[in-house]
Amino acid sequence: MKNVSKDSDNNLSKWNSLFKISKYSLWLILFFVVIQLFVYVFSPPPKDVIGFFNLYEKSPILGLLSLDLIMLIDWVIEIPIFLSLYILLRRKNESYILLATVLAMIGIAIYFASGIAFEMLLLSNQYLQATSEIQRTVLLSAGQSLLVRYQGTAFNVSYVLVAIAFLIDSIVMLKSEIFTKKTAYFGIAMGILMLLPPTAGIVGFVCSFLSLIPMLIWFMLVARKFSQLTK
Numbered sequence: 682m683k684n685v686s687k688d689s690d691n692n693l694s695k696w697n698s699l700f701k702i703s704k705y706s707l708w709l710i711l712f713f714v715v716i717q718l719f720v721y722v723f724s725p726p727p728k729d730v731i732g733f734f735n736l737y738e739k740s741p742i743l744g745l746l747s748l749d750l751i752m753l754i755d756w757v758i759e760i761p762i763f764l765s766l767y768i769l770l771r772r773k774n775e776s777y778i779l780l781a782t783v784l785a786m787i788g789i790a791i792y793f794a795s796g797i798a799f800e801m802l803l804l805s806n807q808y809l810q811a812t813s814e815i816q817r818t819v820l821l822s823a824g825q826s827l828l829v830r831y832q833g834t835a836f837n838v839s840y841v842l843v844a845i846a847f848l849i850d851s852i853v854m855l856k857s858e859i860f861t862k863k864t865a866y867f868g869i870a871m872g873i874l875m876l877l878p879p880t881a882g883i884v885g886f887v888c889s890f891l892s893l894i895p896m897l898i899w900f901m902l903v904a905r906k907f908s909q910l911t912k
Contacts, residue, residue: 848872
């Protein structure tokens with residue numbers, strides 16, 4: 682593979698700090714994915730509000746993890762990754778890369794509107810302290826509203842926007858001297874599989890689960906490239 686030492690204007694070395702942050706972010710996300718899979722397999726999320734309240738009472742940490750606390754963190758630490766990809770790929774097609782970066786940032790911002798991990802923790806504590814059946818009924822209704830929001834419009838829009846951003850970045854990678862075509866193809870596979878959110882029935886769930894395979898490989902390959910760029 683050709684070594685690229687300069688972008689159109691300046692040496693890439695001035696972006697070393699950003700590339701290092703991105704490298705560590707990628708490895709951290711990989712670690713988090715393993716943790717999340719472990720939690721999902723050995724402690725599947727409850728099916729209803731009272732199940733979540735009971736889980737939070739038993740283990741607040743497990744309750745938070747079951748409502749995607751890790752994904753909230755992942756979305757934040759993906760920001761430097763998308764910024765680094767913009768720096769590295771903009772020479773090939775700045776219009777598309779800019780669009781991908783903007784879509785990713787919008788998707789990440791929207792995702793936080795769907796997060797309910799800490800809201801459910803608060804409700805579960807209130808439910809535990811409730812002294813009347815009326816209070817419990819109100820809290821259960823509030824929890825049900827949160828669960829509806831949890832996998833509603835904000836989540837789906839966010840998921841698809843980030844998928845499109847990954848897909849665009851990976852397509853542009855095909856013309857890049859920095860990344861291998863293998864990296865690009867894994868990214869394209871990940872982006873395509875992510876276009877259908879996990880809320881879209883059994884097909885969406887399967888596509889979401891299968892997307893983890895190219896995702897893990899893509900993250901490792903991109904992390905290795907950032908390591909090479911920061912030597």
